[in-house]
Amino acid sequence: MGESDNLSSVKHIIVILSGKGGVGKSTVATQLALALRNEGNKVGLLDVDICGPSIPKMLNLQDKEVFQCSDGWVPVFVDKEQTLGVMSIGFLLHSSSDAIVWRGPKKNAMIKQFLRDVYWRQLDYLIIDTPPGTSDEHLSVVENIRQYNPDGAVLVTTPQAVSTGDVRREATFCKKTGIPVIGLVENMSGFVCPHCSECSNVFSKGGGEALAAQLDVPFLGCIPLDPQLTQSLEDGKNFLDLFPESATRTAVQKVTTAILEQVQKKVTE
Ligand SMILES: Nc1ncnc2c1ncn2[C@@H]1O[C@H](COP(=O)(O)OP(=O)(O)OP(=O)(O)O)[C@@H](O)[C@H]1O
Numbered sequence: 001m002g003e004s005d006n007l008s009s010v011k012h013i014i015v016i017l018s019g020k021g022g023v024g025k026s027t028v029a030t031q032l033a034l035a036l037r038n039e040g041n042k043v044g045l046l047d048v049d050i051c052g053p054s055i056p057k058m059l060n061l062q063d064k065e066v067f068q069c070s071d072g073w074v075p076v077f078v079d080k081e082q083t084l085g086v087m088s089i090g091f092l093l094h095s096s097s098d099a100i101v102w103r104g105p106k107k108n109a110m111i112k113q114f115l116r117d118v119y120w121r122q123l124d125y126l127i128i129d130t131p132p133g134t135s136d137e138h139l140s141v142v143e144n145i146r147q148y149n150p151d152g153a154v155l156v157t158t159p160q161a162v163s164t165g166d167v168r169r170e171a172t173f174c175k176k177t178g179i180p181v182i183g184l185v186e187n188m189s190g191f192v193c194p195h196c197s198e199c200s201n202v203f204s205k206g207g208g209e210a211l212a213a214q215l216d217v218p219f220l221g222c223i224p225l226d227p228q229l230t231q232s233l234e235d236g237k238n239f240l241d242l243f244p245e246s247a248t249r250t251a252v253q254k255v256t257t258a259i260l261e262q263v264q265k266k267v268t269e
């Protein structure tokens with residue numbers, strides 16, 4: 001396969017970053033992709049978390065294999081209408097417990113191939129989920145998408161992580177590499193009771209918003225820690241469709257709207 005240019009038919013590229021592992025980066029990427037799809041967009045979700053690809057399981061696609069056509073790898077579609085396509089290193093593993101321990105150059109070549117050689121066709125949004133931190137893999141992602149004028153990065157944090165330097169490092173990484181920051185999302189913000197759906201703030205409130213103000217980046221909103229969301233992700237079920245009335249769904253929707261507003265602002269600037 002020669003050098004492909006599949007990203008040129010993607011209208012908007014959004015990268016999801018987090019300083020620490022386990023803060024819900026893949027969860028935010030998945031729910032954002034589903035919410036954008038529900039609004040009538042054609043969406044692609046690219047999981048470049050080479051060390052721990054979790055997206056196939058979250059979307060109940062873990063047994064799928066990917067195939068190549070003359071234009072590149074064909075993504076796995078969540079729906080038969082083909083409105084949400086997914087590509088993950090997880091599809092190339094024989095077993096979900098296979099560890100991928102590739103060294104730098106091989107990883108970077110794989111990321112480059114992932115970014116260039118997936119045959120997305122026309123997409124409104126491509127959401128790229130990355131590994132935690134700021135590593136060589138992130139640089140590979142940035143270098144390979146720069147020419148396509150990405151909309152920017154969504155930084156994900158949790159109330160416990162706001163006081164650490166991780167998010168600041170992410171913001172500095174974006175600045176240094178010239179990737180605009182779309183904004184900051186505070187995930188696992190408060191706990192939704194599975195019995196009465198009341199949301200309790202386990203940690204003090206407002207840390208994410210204050211940090212966004214300090215970093216001078218937009219605050220995109222909070223998503224609560226919701227056991228029904230955890231269970232849906234575990235079972236590979238679509239939480240947004242299963243719990244249309246839930247406060248967490250409303251929160252995901254608000255974050256999605258805030259992201260779209262920022263993306264739109266950039267387009268009209
Ligand atoms: N808002 C939430 N409500 C309920 N469960 C959540 C929420 N966000 C994340 N989780 C759960 O927390 C766990 C970690 O989430 P996730 O895999 O999205 O984190 P990550 O930051 O992508 O981790 P990694 O370090 O593997 O990249 C998962 O089991 C997920 O289901």
Ligand code: SF4
Nearest residue numbers: 193194195196197198
């Ligand atoms: S939030 Fe309400 S239902 Fe849930 S544990 Fe507390 S009192 Fe009980």
